[in-house]
Amino acid sequence: MRRKTFARMNCSIARALEIVGEWWSMLILREAFMGSRRFSDFQRNLGIARNILSTRLSKLTRQEILRRVPSKSDRRRHEYRLTEKGRALFPALTALRIWGDRWVAGPDRVSVKVIDLRSGKEVNEVRVLTEDGRPVDPRNLAVIPGPGATRATRARFQAVPKV
Amino acid sequence: MRRKTFARMNCSIARALEIVGEWWSMLILREAFMGSRRFSDFQRNLGIARNILSTRLSKLTRQEILRRVPSKSDRRRHEYRLTEKGRALFPALTALRIWGDRWVAGPDRVSVKVIDLRSGKEVNEVRVLTEDGRPVDPRNLAVIPGPGATRATRARFQAVPKV
Numbered sequence: 001m002r003r004k005t006f007a008r009m010n011c012s013i014a015r016a017l018e019i020v021g022e023w024w025s026m027l028i029l030r031e032a033f034m035g036s037r038r039f040s041d042f043q044r045n046l047g048i049a050r051n052i053l054s055t056r057l058s059k060l061t062r063q064e065i066l067r068r069v070p071s072k073s074d075r076r077r078h079e080y081r082l083t084e085k086g087r088a089l090f091p092a093l094t095a096l097r098i099w100g101d102r103w104v105a106g107p108d109r110v111s112v113k114v115i116d117l118r119s120g121k122e123v124n125e126v127r128v129l130t131e132d133g134r135p136v137d138p139r140n141l142a143v144i145p146g147p148g149a150t151r152a153t154r155a156r157f158q159a160v161p162k163v
Numbered sequence: 164m165r166r167k168t169f170a171r172m173n174c175s176i177a178r179a180l181e182i183v184g185e186w187w188s189m190l191i192l193r194e195a196f197m198g199s200r201r202f203s204d205f206q207r208n209l210g211i212a213r214n215i216l217s218t219r220l221s222k223l224t225r226q227e228i229l230r231r232v233p234s235k236s237d238r239r240r241h242e243y244r245l246t247e248k249g250r251a252l253f254p255a256l257t258a259l260r261i262w263g264d265r266w267v268a269g270p271d272r273v274s275v276k277v278i279d280l281r282s283g284k285e286v287n288e289v290r291v292l293t294e295d296g297r298p299v300d301p302r303n304l305a306v307i308p309g310p311g312a313t314r315a316t317r318a319r320f321q322a323v324p325k326v
Binding site for chain 2: 004006009010013014017026033089091092095096097104109113114115116121125130132136146147148150153
């Protein structure tokens with residue numbers, strides 16, 4: 001079954017998912033953040049089929065989330081490294097981890113903790129902020145059209161008056 | 164093709180994706196955050212096939228991310244509302260939106276903006292923090308086993324010394 005593409009939807013969540021929302025892609029990125037670089041590292045740590053891993057790594061490389069570089073220790077091999085675009089997915093992955101810790105695993109079943117090496121403190125919060133740095137309540141928000149809104153998006157989300 | 168389940172992986176990102184990582188699930192949740200409640204609202208705003216929408220709504224309800232309640236205006240109809248567990252996905256969805264805005268759409272093609280109604284300011288940052296509220300750099304982190312780590316997870320992630 002050919003899956004409907006999200007790429008042409010007038011929505012950044014849809015566009016993001018079109019690129020990183022496929023089954024396995026986020027876990028491949030988790031591995032990259034945890035230091036996996038070689039095909040064999042990803043394969044061993046994920047237990048993923050080689051053909052699927054190969055397809056996903058190619059797509060992530062084509063989308064410039066990973067880049068493929070020669071290995072420093074053996075120039076005949078290559079490695080996959082996160083680009084700036086890839087590293088920018090850190091808040092999304094961390095938000096999923098923290099949600100899974102709290103709402104799926106529960107405190108006694110948390111599998112790993114992420115520690116800030118400078119302070120030794122746990123990394124366990126993702127805060128949504130306004131442009132002036134204030135935390136927000138999801139029940140107190142409005143959606144308005146942006147500069148790239150289609151006519152349908154404009155019709156749906158009318159501008160709210162400035163408060 | 165039966166897809167490999169992530170549910171038994173010793174990882175909260177995997178467990179989260181097992182629940183909300185299926186194609187369409189995150190966009191159904193986006194709709195719920197934007198105020199969609201009825202089956203017909205989700206269907207119209209997403210352009211999703213009815214059978215897929217029905218399957219996804221059932222799964223999200225079973226997982227207690229949405230709850231199914233009688234409609235206030237017409238008790239013969241029902242609506243889907245976010246639970247506390249569902250609302251807790253707000254940072255993950257916002258992180259994906261902001262990443263998509265910046266790295267896929269670009270500033271001139273942003274489709275919608277989210278506005279905090281109290282201040283009128285844009286909601287455009289997701290910050291990852293330590294338990295004492297400090298921002299972190301993803302290149303300065305370590306992973307250590309948690310209370311629910313399996314033997315394999317323990318072997319992979321050795322405890323780092325407290326700084």
